[in-house]
Amino acid sequence: MGKEQEHRPGRTARRGPGELEAQILAALNRAPGRVSARWVQQQVGDGLAYTTVMTILTRLQAKHVVRSELIGRSYVWQPTSDEAGLAALRMRKVLDSEPDRDAVLASFVSALSPQDEQLLRGLLVCDEGDEREA
Template structure:
């Protein structure tokens, strides 16, 4: 499965943001991702290529060979990756009662986040 235990670096996050903005099942080459990133930052093509290869090795992107180039897509949605990070953080803390950690999280949540949690829980109860 994906290796989401470590937080993304700044450039890794920027690359993932580009890939997450694609329609489902679409892919991009390093050159295409570099072109998008170069609009807002000074970054070398080879640096983007290295980061995208590293993301593929971490399991965060899927890499397909097409001729001499590779095409990439995100291995999971932004929401799925966020959930994996949250679960990983809870797992890293050991086998304590997770209830207090979840309560502390919800205590700092905005009204919109609480509404989204209630909606998700209601959908689980209905299913």
């Protein structure tokens, strides 16, 4: 008999890699300003433990995606990046961990849709123009 994931009341299905980080970052990007971890916990919901929220916020801070400030006896948090920035950070980490960057980039580009390839070309042309002006 195959193993089936047991569903327990009050528990949600297991999140994919990076999904909780993205949810917490999305909540911070919706925030009216600097907010407490408790505020983030309430926004994400799903029975998420306060300690889990603090762990993820600390990890995001180590990645320079959020920053904290001590106000009184509590920390408040704010994003320094958006979800796209977090995804780009993950992509750079994967690229940095591979011994043959050229092969990885070539494989990535060859797998792009024509629309994504055109978008990437446009972004690269814009960046080259910015560098020439500097």
